[in-house]
Amino acid sequence: MSRYTVTMPQLGESVTEGTISRWLVSAGDRVAEFDAMVEINTDKVDAEVPAPVTGVLTEILAPEGAVVPVGADIAVMEVESSAGVETGSAVAVEEPVAAMPQGDVPDQRATPEAVAATAPTPASTGLERPTPPAPTASSPRPSLDGDEVVLLTPSRRLIAERMAVSKATIPHAWQVQEVDMSGVAASLAAHRGSVRRQHGASLSFLAYMVAAAAQALRKSPEVNATFADDRIIVHRAINIGIAVGLPEGVVVPVIKHADQLSVAELAVALSDLTTRARARQLVASDVSGGTFTVNNSGALGTLLSYSVIAPGQSAVVTMGSVVDRPVAVDGKAEIRPMMYLSLSLDHRVMDGLQASAFLGACREWLEGVTAMSPVS
Amino acid sequence: MTQQPIEAGAVDSTVTRDARLGADGVASGDAPMSREQVLEAYRLMLQSQAIDDLAIKLQRLKRVGLYAPVQGQEAAVVGSALALDPRRDWLVPASREQPAMIRHGLPLVNFFAGYMGRLDSAGIPEGVKLLPRQQAIAAQLPHAAGLAWAMKLRKERAAVMVYCGDGASSEGDFHESLNLAGVMHVPLVVVVINNQYAISTPFHKQTAAQSLASRAIGYGMPGIAVDGNDLFAVYAASDDAVRRALDGGGPTLIECRTYRVGFHNTSDNPNDYREQEEVSAALADDPTTRVERYVLAQGLLSPGAMAQLKVEIRAELDAVQRSVADLPRPEADFIFQNVYDVLPARTEQQRAETVKEDRR
Numbered sequence: 001m002s003r004y005t006v007t008m009p010q011l012g013e014s015v016t017e018g019t020i021s022r023w024l025v026s027a028g029d030r031v032a033e034f035d036a037m038v039e040i041n042t043d044k045v046d047a048e049v050p051a052p053v054t055g056v057l058t059e060i061l062a063p064e065g066a067v068v069p070v071g072a073d074i075a076v077m078e079v080e081s082s083a084g085v086e087t088g089s090a091v092a093v094e095e096p097v098a099a100m101p102q103g104d105v106p107d108q109r110a111t112p113e114a115v116a117a118t119a120p121t122p123a124s125t126g127l128e129r130p131t132p133p134a135p136t137a138s139s140p141r142p143s144l145d146g147d148e149v150v151l152l153t154p155s156r157r158l159i160a161e162r163m164a165v166s167k168a169t170i171p172h173a174w175q176v177q178e179v180d181m182s183g184v185a186a187s188l189a190a191h192r193g194s195v196r197r198q199h200g201a202s203l204s205f206l207a208y209m210v211a212a213a214a215q216a217l218r219k220s221p222e223v224n225a226t227f228a229d230d231r232i233i234v235h236r237a238i239n240i241g242i243a244v245g246l247p248e249g250v251v252v253p254v255i256k257h258a259d260q261l262s263v264a265e266l267a268v269a270l271s272d273l274t275t276r277a278r279a280r281q282l283v284a285s286d287v288s289g290g291t292f293t294v295n296n297s298g299a300l301g302t303l304l305s306y307s308v309i310a311p312g313q314s315a316v317v318t319m320g321s322v323v324d325r326p327v328a329v330d331g332k333a334e335i336r337p338m339m340y341l342s343l344s345l346d347h348r349v350m351d352g353l354q355a356s357a358f359l360g361a362c363r364e365w366l367e368g369v370t371a372m373s374p375v376s
Numbered sequence: 377m378t379q380q381p382i383e384a385g386a387v388d389s390t391v392t393r394d395a396r397l398g399a400d401g402v403a404s405g406d407a408p409m410s411r412e413q414v415l416e417a418y419r420l421m422l423q424s425q426a427i428d429d430l431a432i433k434l435q436r437l438k439r440v441g442l443y444a445p446v447q448g449q450e451a452a453v454v455g456s457a458l459a460l461d462p463r464r465d466w467l468v469p470a471s472r473e474q475p476a477m478i479r480h481g482l483p484l485v486n487f488f489a490g491y492m493g494r495l496d497s498a499g500i501p502e503g504v505k506l507l508p509r510q511q512a513i514a515a516q517l518p519h520a521a522g523l524a525w526a527m528k529l530r531k532e533r534a535a536v537m538v539y540c541g542d543g544a545s546s547e548g549d550f551h552e553s554l555n556l557a558g559v560m561h562v563p564l565v566v567v568v569i570n571n572q573y574a575i576s577t578p579f580h581k582q583t584a585a586q587s588l589a590s591r592a593i594g595y596g597m598p599g600i601a602v603d604g605n606d607l608f609a610v611y612a613a614s615d616d617a618v619r620r621a622l623d624g625g626g627p628t629l630i631e632c633r634t635y636r637v638g639f640h641n642t643s644d645n646p647n648d649y650r651e652q653e654e655v656s657a658a659l660a661d662d663p664t665t666r667v668e669r670y671v672l673a674q675g676l677l678s679p680g681a682m683a684q685l686k687v688e689i690r691a692e693l694d695a696v697q698r699s700v701a702d703l704p705r706p707e708a709d710f711i712f713q714n715v716y717d718v719l720p721a722r723t724e725q726q727r728a729e730t731v732k733e734d735r736r
């Protein structure tokens with residue numbers, strides 16, 4: 001008997017970590033080399049990873065949902081023969097070398113060895129999707145006529161887990177301020193063409209918002225922090241995650257050191273990340289390291305949205321739709337492009353005071369923009 | 377000047393034989409292949425499926441670097457390759473024609489050694505008329521056109537078969553090679569495996585034309601579009617083309633219409649860009665299953681012998697894979713071999729540094 005440690009495989013060249021999306025065997029189960037063992041989900045591929053050797057799975061080290069770096073230990077197996085584990089040669093006899101499709105019956109001409117070798121499981125092609133688990137008996141609602149059961153995709157499952165963790169552990173609070181976007185709109189109109197020509201990127205409200213948030217985070221570093229049980233870690237790096245909605249689920253690529261970029265440079269970074277997100281070409285480093293998030297739910301007409309904070313961060317700012325509204329200016333009603341700016345905050349990390357200061361700083365930065373302000 | 381519209385799907389079909397193997401496994405027209413050939417094709421198709429399965433598992437265990445499965449394209453690849461005589465003809469693959477390479481004489485050990493990084497053992501043996509897999513899209517086409525031209529200049533009676541994908545048809549190399557092949561009237565058979573995708577780019581975004589075979593008109597060569605999941609149709613078209621090439625009839629373009637059932641390669645997640653229904657529909661018409669039904673209906677194999685064949689194929693691959701795992705990995709300076717006869721000074725310096733770095 002010998003111990004064999006199963007590690008996180010590198011499933012693609014640029015892949016640095018993987019999420020354990022589902023264990024297909026439990027501790028104590030016997031598995032044969034190449035039997036499907038665990039489903040792993042990376043930013044590139046979702047793969048069924050087979051058992052590397054034949055033996056008994058004695059311990060699962062990385063539970064479902066765990067994000068594990070490539071090469072880290074994920075499980076322990078007990079291998080019957082210690083010889084040849086590296087090359088797998090000693091386990092050859094135990095492994096079903098092949099299997100017939102169900103329904104095929106070998107006739108007398110098949111050798112006994114061959115028949116024995118076909119036991120016990122049908123071979124998987126490795127290309128099939130894993131069989132979905134049957135809905136469990138504890139389904140919360142009885143099924144109604146016409147119901148459709150939609151199984152979670154790995155990305156949906158990941159979002160579900162992260163959202164549940166966030167809402168269960170972070171005491172969210174919420175604040176809203178209203179911003180007059182006239183100056184930003186004027187700047188946008190003045191610079192859109194030149195930014196497109198010079199940088200090949202399209203200038204948007206979002207680029208200004210990221211700039212405003214990055215500068216406000218410099219003034220309110222406590223908003224750019226991680227709550228860690230007995231302490232608060234305030235981050236010096238201002239790495240802003242941008243929520244990008246995709247049909248299969250939201251992804252949040254990160255603009256590193258956003259406070260050091262001009263509005264035009266932010267527009268370039270935004271174009272690059274959103275294009276690659278839509279092409280499903282983001283790599284792990286694109287989506288890691290975020291310290292704060294900007295969510296642009298206004299792009300789809302939403303006025304106010306109570307966003308959920310990403311686990312590990314302390315706040316998320318959400319832009320509402322920019323809408324022409326009558327507002328009182330110097331005692332007179334004027335029509336101005338207005339936007340609600342809302343902040344979800346971790347009340348363990350900060351109070352209303354810091355949150356208001358942060359939102360106020362964002363508002364002042366945005367309202368301070370004019371057509372004459374430099375964007376490059 | 378009025379323009380003469382060319383019908384989108386129009387092809388100069390030179391298939392004289394009506395040979396078909398339907399989805400139900402029932403053949404119509406004249407069976408173009410002997411019983412032995414059908415069995416050889418069936419075995420190669422099963423082996424291709426088993427290689428896909430094994431190689432993907434090995435990739436997930438990081439024993440294989442990257443793998444692009446054949447799944448769904450077996451009839452197109454095997455049916456065309458079987459029209460060649462490996463002792464006489466040349467085969468120039470793209471990167472998804474595993475069973476064609478093996479059928480043409482690449483030993484299984486060398487084949488797996490390539491995928492498993494045992495590069496010292498991965499070469500093409502002397503005398504095997506096969507070029508290496510080509511990763512750069514369409515770059516094999518100029519080589520193949522040149523090779524076919526060489527056959528003509530040397531007056532060797534040999535055909536060259538080259539593969540490429542629907543994606544490759546949009547590359548400049550495709551145009552240059554087919555144009556030259558047409559002008560020089562060389563013995564080339566271009567097999568375009570139109571599997572509907574170039575990674576995530578679907579066929580309708582690849583070209584506004586409805587057929588790739590119709591391109592042949594512009595190169596002055598016959599163009600044929602066949603059901604790429606039909607072993608008999610692919611074989612008949614390829615056999616005709618090879619004969620024409622040998623008889624001095626010049627090049628042919630064959631478009632095999634099929635479907636890439638698997639992912640583009642092990643780094644790809646096709647669920648991101650196509651619907652599962654589309655894949656399920658393709659799975660329902662598996663080319664190997666067509667042949668399997670035919671083999672059973674014609675009594676070429678008993679169900680038991682068929683089951684045994686599948687076991688043998690897997691056992692052989694497994695044994696090969698294990699023996700390859702025992703082979704040594706290449707030395708660091710392998711990357712500098714097989715390109716230059718004498719290394720240029722700067723490259724020699726890089727080689728020396730690489731070796732030194734590796735020793736540390």
Ligand SMILES: Cc1ncc(C[n+]2csc(CCOP(=O)(O)OP(=O)(O)O)c2C)c(N)n1
Nearest residue numbers: 472511512513541542543544571573574575
């Ligand atoms: C010159 C070049 N450009 C891009 C790539 C990246 N690439 C690899 S495979 C592929 C798609 C090929 O599609 P197709 O020709 O239809 O072949 P298939 O993969 O479908 O067999 C691309 C774009 C490459 N390898 N070489």
Ligand SMILES: [Mg+2]
Nearest residue numbers: 541542573574
């Ligand atoms: Mg293709």
